[in-house]
Amino acid sequence: MNAMTLSRRGLIGSFGALAGSALVPRAAFASAAAEARFPAVSRMIEGYVGSGKLPGMIAALGAGSSAAPLDIARGTLAKISQTPVDMDSLFRIYSMTKPITGMAAMMLVDEGKLRLDQPIADLIPAFAKLQVQVTPDGSITDLRPAKAQITVRHLLTHTSGLGYSIIQKGPIKDAYIKAGLVPGRASRMPLPGLEGFKPLANLAQFTEVLATMPLVYEPGSVWSYSVGLDVMGRLIEMVSGQPFDQFLQDRLFAPAGMDSTWFRVPEAQVARLTTNYAVAAGMLLPIDPGRSSIYLDAPPCPFGGAGLVSSPRDYDRFLRMLLGFGKIEGRQVMSEAAVRLGTSNLLPEGADVSQSFIKGNGFGAGGSVGLGEDAGTYGWGGAAGTVAFVNYRAGIRAGLYTQYMPAETYPVHREFAQAVLADVTGKKAAV
Template sequence: MLAPTTAVPESAGMSKAALERIDAHLKARYVDSGRFPGTQLLVYRRGHVVHMSSIGLADIERNVPVKDDTIYRIYSMTKPITSVAFMMLFEEGKVALDDPVAKYIPEWKNLGVFVAGTAPAFVTRPPARPMQIVDLLRHTSGLTYGFQQRSNVDAAYREAKIGAVEKAGTMQSMIADLAKIPLEFSPGEAWNYSVSTDVIGYLIGKIADQPFEQFLKERIFDPLGMSDTDFHVPAAKAHRLAACYSADAGGGLSFHAAERKGGLTLQDDPATSTFLSPPDFISGGGGLCSTSSDYLTFCRALIKGGELGGVRLLGPKTLQLMTSNHLPGGVDLPAMSRSMFAEAAYNGIGFGLGFSVTMDPARTLIPGSAGEYAWGGAASTAFWIDPAEELITIFMTQVLPSSAYPIRRELRTMVYAAITDSNL
């Protein structure tokens, strides 16, 4: 259980009043207005939890309040965990970042690049070069998500139910289905948010010669004591699972704040959720449930250079490699992105091996530091780590899609405004 805010009234160079102002903002703008059912904000700096607030409800229908141990669907905040797990195998010499993906997935050897047509009658051309492991980690693989709704390739993903919020099939069936759908572009040519990290999860299982979920449990969750992080919520903890809502009247993912103000539709009832039983599809890109406390534990291991409490996940140089910008030519996302959607603002932001990376805070027009790394989840969860300020911020709620409101921009601005003693 995390210490409440009152246990550390003002410490680590942060203003108590400014942090409480964030809570007032969340309550008035988001919870009381009906935009979010409830929120949880955790701010950690210089080795201390300096702020922890739980506002509103985890389950509106049952009037269950948000609590410190509420369990959330973290969706794409799974991606950094999966990427770290893969880099543990990289450190062991079992895989190289420039290995061709077809070395491990032979059925992808002849994947072509989309030219024209619709499934199954696609016209393709050979890629300029083979897809490499690094392309999967940095989303330059040529893969996509069906919800991008931009191309005939996206449509083929939707038809095959690849990468949907409600997972279908298995990792093996996804790999087989993807062998029949062309790439959107030649690997390394562009950036596009995609199922690439699901493929990384599949490769972990294959390279480690054990189930992917078992690898995470044995190598990350159990050693770090992340006992509430898993691909399903067991019966004994089911009462702690938050309800998930949609900001779209139809329960979809198309809502944007300019179109509709407030109002929530129940999207996943915690009493009947598919997350209550082990899934057939173990999604390394978006399948985990977790708590603020558990995710803080993971982030603390990262901010300390890959080690926490005697448990080392990665060496500091490997983590430095992961949190460097890996977009070709050192450009930021706007220069390479074809994605209609991502869990990060674009200007001044690059992408590493599993995280967005801030290159130039001035171009983001939000306070921050060069070298921050971050990501978020489809249900509006988010985190960022700022090594320069020794700062971790974790935000939890359960509202789809994450593009509904500018909450992340507001949180970053207000959290940085609370710093009274900067390390810079």
């Protein structure tokens, strides 16, 4: 791999806040080439799995858009499993769904079916007249009319002013949950704060109910993590004439050779599915066992913000396609112009990121991007410990896969980016 100049912030600034047994043997299939090329990544993975903090972890790393990925793996699908994690194991990627939805949207922007600065009320009139909280996360009755319309750009960059049940506090959070506006799944077990929660039936209903809620911020004014990419899934349905999940299958997954990425894991593939854990008081509590996972059921909606399960091999193909500017193995999945635009900084002028966890970075179509000397990095992480990115300057792609919640329990996202930086540039990883 090319040890081009990369700054620490360019690799890790986007991911730092996104949040077994000590005798676990090294996986027999671990790539010796990968171990030698990425010693810092190897040490990181060994540290988590060898210490028993996590039952399994795998990194998929590659150069350019043509070379097959190298993998470094430790551990098993679950604490009680004997099956080692590998490139075909299945992981809940949660918010790593967002870059996929973002690139699907960029296809339609490229084709002229959507415009970045198009008001979404053009397609969903219920969003035409919105109210904004006078105090963010405060009263949901002390409101004022929105001064601006939500646009496609706002949805893609988390500047729409929409809320998120995993981010907001107080009455607006409670109102989202009560209305069924929780765009994701974690467990069959009742989780604190979600007792009695009833999901909405489809993306059309989700967006119509969402439009009745007050905005947290004025559209275009503040970067605030939101359900914007879930709304984007509905817009994709409307302008493509296909269900969102079918559009992804036909236009992205099949052309890119991604045959293990689903909103619902087929019953025949259950043996590949990892177990997801909650970390509490240093213990791992299984909240979604692979063999009985909620992801074996059809989801209420194909959520574009956090709904997918994928394998390291599949997601690496997505990254390969991005590094190839839309092309993988000779097939042009999306145009070069669409990739370049989607991986560039699309934040509206003047949007405040000073209090956000992307501070110092920009944001593209569903993923964070580096700025200035850090330009060229694009990617995002997930709520259960996964993270993936490309860096165009170095010509690298990197993904890390494990399963635990909440993601901020361990600094996995930050440490992985630091380790990749150390291995690519030869610089010592910061502690």
